[in-house]
Amino acid sequence: MIKVGVVGYGTIGKRVVDASIESGFKIAIAVRRYTPKLAIAIEKKYPLYSMTGDIGIDVCGDFDDFIKDCDVIVDCTPKNVPVENFPRYKNVKVIVEGGEKHSLTNFSFSSLGNYEKGINKDKARVVSCNTTSLVRTLTSLKNYIDNVFVTLIRRSVDPWDIKGGPINAIVPVLKVPSHHGPDLNTVLPGINIQTMAVKVPTTLAHLHIVRAKLKKEMKKEDLRDIFENTPRIKVLSGYKSTADVIEHFRDLGRKRYDMYEAVIFEESINVESGIAYWIHVVHQESIVVPENIDCIKAMFGEKDKWKAIYETDKTLGIEKKKGCYK
Numbered sequence: 001m002i003k004v005g006v007v008g009y010g011t012i013g014k015r016v017v018d019a020s021i022e023s024g025f026k027i028a029i030a031v032r033r034y035t036p037k038l039a040i041a042i043e044k045k046y047p048l049y050s051m052t053g054d055i056g057i058d059v060c061g062d063f064d065d066f067i068k069d070c071d072v073i074v075d076c077t078p079k080n081v082p083v084e085n086f087p088r089y090k091n092v093k094v095i096v097e098g099g100e101k102h103s104l105t106n107f108s109f110s111s112l113g114n115y116e117k118g119i120n121k122d123k124a125r126v127v128s129c130n131t132t133s134l135v136r137t138l139t140s141l142k143n144y145i146d147n148v149f150v151t152l153i154r155r156s157v158d159p160w161d162i163k164g165g166p167i168n169a170i171v172p173v174l175k176v177p178s179h180h181g182p183d184l185n186t187v188l189p190g191i192n193i194q195t196m197a198v199k200v201p202t203t204l205a206h207l208h209i210v211r212a213k214l215k216k217e218m219k220k221e222d223l224r225d226i227f228e229n230t231p232r233i234k235v236l237s238g239y240k241s242t243a244d245v246i247e248h249f250r251d252l253g254r255k256r257y258d259m260y261e262a263v264i265f266e267e268s269i270n271v272e273s274g275i276a277y278w279i280h281v282v283h284q285e286s287i288v289v290p291e292n293i294d295c296i297k298a299m300f301g302e303k304d305k306w307k308a309i310y311e312t313d314k315t316l317g318i319e320k321k322k323g324c325y326k
Contacts, residue, residue, distance in 0.1 A: 001026050002300055005070030005092075007051075007085065009037055011158055012097060013076035015258065015289045017046065020074075022315050023293050030066045031055070032077075067092055072296055093121075093299050095292060098128025098183070108186035110135040111294040111312075112231070115305040118298035126291050129284040130154070130206055131183045133262040137210070137280060138184070138191055140230040141223075144276075145191065146215040152180055152197040152208050158285060159203040166201050173197040205242045205259070206282040213275055220271045223278070227264055229324045231309055232290060233280075234261040235269075245281050259283035260290050260318050290316060 003026040006013050013029070014037070020027050029041055030049040034056050041048060042057065049066035050059045060069075067073065072093040075082040079099035086094070086104060094105070102108050105123040109115075113135040118124055127135065130152055138148065157164035173196065181195040227233050239245050250257045259281075268279035290312050297308040306325040313319040 002296065003028065003069065003071045004296060005030060005066055005073045007031075007073060007075040007082075008077040009035075009041055010076065010078075011160075011285050012288065012292075013074075014040075015256075015286055016074050016076060016292050017041075018255070019289050019293050019316065020296075023296075023312065025296070028060070028066060028070055030063055063088065072299060074292060074296075089123075094123050095295050095299075096125050098126060098131060098288065100125055102183070102186045108183070109291065109295045109298070110187045111291050111305070111309055112136050112139045113187040115294060115298055115308065116303075118295055119303055120301055121299050124295050124299065126288055126295055127183060127187060128180075129282050129287045130180050130208070131187070132288050132291055133206075133208060133280060133282040134180065134184050134193075135187050136230065136232050136262050137227070137264075137278075138188065138193075138212075140226050140233070141212065141276070142188065142191065144212075144214050144216045144218055146213040147192040148194070148210065148212045150180070150193065150195045150208055150210050152178065152195060152206060154197055154199045154206045155202050155204060155284060156199055157203055161203070166199065168201065170201075171199040173199075202242065204246050204283075206284055207242060208280050208282065210278050210280070211275060212277075214271070217274075218271050218276065220269055220276075223271055223276055224266065224269050227269070227278075229320070231313055231320055231324050232261050232318065234263045235266050236263055237266040239265060242281055246283075249283075256285070258286035258289070260286055260316055262287065290318075 004020040005028045006017050007030045028047045032051045047060045051063040074095045082096045105125045107124050108127050109118045109124045110127050178195045178197040181193040249259045263281040265279050270277045293312045302308045310325045
């Protein structure tokens with residue numbers, strides 16, 4: 001049984017822990033200090049390790065013990081911290097998250113885009129929430145697309161974060177293109193994409209407005225059908241905001257109202273004069289969790305991409321009909 005060591009028990013870390021357990025993996029958690037969030041892990045008797053000596057709770061060992069005890073490390077610590085940890089990950093497989101630079105691992109992973117390239121890798125970076133949503137939607141259309149322009153309207157902070165912002169401003173990313181297009185190209189180098197982004201005072205989710213020039217004829221019904229038959233994409237009708245969409249997942253009874261799928265507003269789907277349009281929602285807290293689980297499977301030699309993805313989706317309760325996994 002694969003033992004997954006998760007570094008950091010924050011937004012992504014705690015979700016990767018839960019998904020790893022549900023996927024049949026053993027888990028261990030390494031943290032720098034005690035925080036109230038750890039009370040849950042202690043209550044659940046998860047094995048904890050300290051990265052910094054005495055942190056005031058019982059632990060199973062130090063950071064070196066943690067690395068020795070695990071088969072793969074998923075470093076979910078805040079941006080730039082994994083760079084500090086990386087030299088210690090010499091004899092263990094490692095996954096970092098999308099806040100890190102591609103150059104740290106020289107391989108960026110996203111399941112629908114390049115699963116096969118992750119097979120038996122020792123080091124990988126799972127791309128960010130925004131890039132994950134773009135990989136999913138654009139992979140399904142890669143044979144139809146000539147070029148893409150995306151406007152990203154980004155949430156300011158996660159719902160629990162009381163330190164960030166903005167509170168009363170719209171903050172544009174003044175570098176054009178924003179980093180999202182080049183990041184997509186680390187997974188899908190053949191997609192001609194330009195991106196611009198702004199940050200707005202909301203915490204629920206990101207929103208993408210997509211314009212894709214087509215090189216093949218397509219009707220809007222064709223576009224909708226492709227999305228509806230692509231794993232990890234959900235098309236919702238009658239919803240008018242990110243708040244509506246999040247409420248849908250609350251009503252479904254999803255843990256933490258997690259929305260693993262990229263959600264497309266059906267009414268936004270259109271094709272006109274050879275241009276495809278749509279708007280989709282990205283839940284920054286959870287969308288990358290399935291890809292982390294798939295990446296572990298690939299790194300440990302699972303060669304069947306669609307088997308891996310389907311089983312992950314079934315574990316998380318988001319599977320579509322089996323015919324979609326091909």
